[in-house]
Amino acid sequence: MTSERSIPGYKLLHLLGRGHTALVHLAQDAQGRQVALKIPLEETLRVQEAAERFGNEVRLSLQFRHPHIVPGYAGTAFGPRAFVALGYYPEGTLCDVLTRRAGEKLPLEEALRILADIASGLTYLHRLGAVHQDVKTQNVYLAGGRAALGDLGSTYFTAQGGQSSGSPFYMAPEIYRGESSSPASDVYSLGVLAYELLSGQRPHQGNSYEELMVAHLTRFVPPLSHLNPQVPRPVARLAELALAKRPQDRPPADALRQALLKALGEPPEDETPTEAESPAPVTAARQTGRHSQSAPPPPCSLAAPAPEERGGTRWNPFKRRK
Ligand SMILES: Nc1ncnc2c1ncn2[C@@H]1O[C@H](COP(=O)(O)OP(=O)(O)OP(=O)(O)O)[C@@H](O)[C@H]1O
Numbered sequence: 001m002t003s004e005r006s007i008p009g010y011k012l013l014h015l016l017g018r019g020h021t022a023l024v025h026l027a028q029d030a031q032g033r034q035v036a037l038k039i040p041l042e043e044t045l046r047v048q049e050a051a052e053r054f055g056n057e058v059r060l061s062l063q064f065r066h067p068h069i070v071p072g073y074a075g076t077a078f079g080p081r082a083f084v085a086l087g088y089y090p091e092g093t094l095c096d097v098l099t100r101r102a103g104e105k106l107p108l109e110e111a112l113r114i115l116a117d118i119a120s121g122l123t124y125l126h127r128l129g130a131v132h133q134d135v136k137t138q139n140v141y142l143a144g145g146r147a148a149l150g151d152l153g154s155t156y157f158t159a160q161g162g163q164s165s166g167s168p169f170y171m172a173p174e175i176y177r178g179e180s181s182s183p184a185s186d187v188y189s190l191g192v193l194a195y196e197l198l199s200g201q202r203p204h205q206g207n208s209y210e211e212l213m214v215a216h217l218t219r220f221v222p223p224l225s226h227l228n229p230q231v232p233r234p235v236a237r238l239a240e241l242a243l244a245k246r247p248q249d250r251p252p253a254d255a256l257r258q259a260l261l262k263a264l265g266e267p268p269e270d271e272t273p274t275e276a277e278s279p280a281p282v283t284a285a286r287q288t289g290r291h292s293q294s295a296p297p298p299p300c301s302l303a304a305p306a307p308e309e310r311g312g313t314r315w316n317p318f319k320r321r322k
Contacts, residue, residue: 007083010037017092021050021153026088035073035085045082057153058084064128068121070141070150089141089148097142108230109264110145111197115190116260117147122190122253123271125149126183130157133181135189136170137196158182168212169202173245176213184247190256191242198236199227203243217245232263 006012010027016036017024021044027037038057044050054077061072061084075084091097094114098106106114118140125132133154141150156162164181166172172188175181195203203221206212221243224236231239238259244250254271261268 005039007037007039007081010035010085012037021054024086027085029073029085033073034088036088038084038086040082045080051078051082053153054082056155057151058082060130060152060155061086064125064152066121066124068117068146068148069124069152070148086150087141087148089143089150091142091144093138093150094140094142094147095137098137105200106197108198108228112232112235112260112263113145114140114142114147115194115197116257116264118149118193119190119253119257119260120271121149122183122186123257125155126186126253127271128157129159130155131162131181131183132186132189133165134167134170135186135193136167137193138167140193168206168209169204171216172247173217174247176216182247183253184250187242187250187253187256188244188247190253191239191250194235194239194242194256195221195224198231198239199224201227232259234259235263 007027009030013026013028013034015023016026022038022040025037025039027035029035040051040054044054056077058072058075058077061070062075065071070089071087073085073087076082105111118135122132122135132149132152133156134151135149139149139151141148154165158181162181164175164179164185166175166181166185166189170189170192172181172185175185192203195201204212204215204219206215221240224231224239225233235256238251238256242250242256257271258268
């Protein structure tokens with residue numbers, strides 16, 4: 001099979017993008033709905049880790065139901081016919097949007113809205129006992145100014161265990177130290193995203209994996225309110241706290257969600273998942289960790305381009321030690 005293969009029941013319209021592991025086409029399903037049809041590359045299916053990671057994304061996309069998590073409509077997790085039909089986000093990723101705007105900072109309200117949506121998606125995952133592990137601009141999808149968190153390949157239920165991984169610009173200090181992921185490590189990545197969108201620069205810079213590790217482990221960032229005094233104080237304070245070096249000093253994602261909604265002038269509703277939204281954790285939400293990727297992530301933010309990283313955009317400390 002090839003990535004160009006057809007999927008019965010879907011009419012391929014055009015290519016939306018190519019990731020390290022899959023081709024994504026805009027397609028029409030049997031109901032006439034437009035979907036993002038993600039078809040793994042041949043090499044993805046040949047490499048067990050990568051195939052499992054794809055399978056994980058398929059199963060979890062089909063299970064989770066939340067307005068700020070990219071939904072899966074149909075799919076096959078494993079084997080030569082593997083694919084997933086995902087919700088289609090016409091504006092693409094936040095990384096794409098930042099690239100198109102050529103380094104201009106997002107207007108404050110737009111940034112607050114995107115962050116509130118992502119904090120809401122994370123609150124949902126954390127309440128279900130899951131961690132996302134890869135919050136970054138490349139995994140935030142946009143439609144009509146609203147945002148959803150995608151790429152659930154590294155997501156796992158903490159009760160079932162899984163391998164820690166992350167992307168060096170967004171990765172929490174404890175993940176650099178080889179410790180387990182937790183909701184607090186997702187909150188750290190959300191803090192990096194908040195800092196990046198609200199100040200126009202990533203909190204930590206580096207031209208190599210090692211430089212970034214030193215920065216995340218040891219350096220403290222300038223207050224957000226100094227870089228952008230327009231950021232509402234409670235939001236700035238919580239975004240800074242989200243970057244605390246110790247996981248226990250970080251606020252829950254829901255605190256950020258509430259502060260962001262208040263800043264947008266909206267009363268925060270309770271995020272407790274309804275029964276319909278709450279999937280039963282799958283028995284085999286097994287983590288697959290890093291897979292072979294050679295290209296560095298695209299320089300989509302206002303910050304310096306990403307360094308050449310060992311293992312590409314995603315990193316798994318347990319693998320690296322071997
Ligand atoms: N749901 C979607 N709606 C619109 N565009 C999408 C969607 N999913 C993916 N794309 C486009 O396809 C590109 C590749 O998708 P994606 O990043 O998920 O592939 P991948 O191989 O899983 O990624 P990675 O390189 O992180 O392993 C994205 O950058 C985006 O431009």
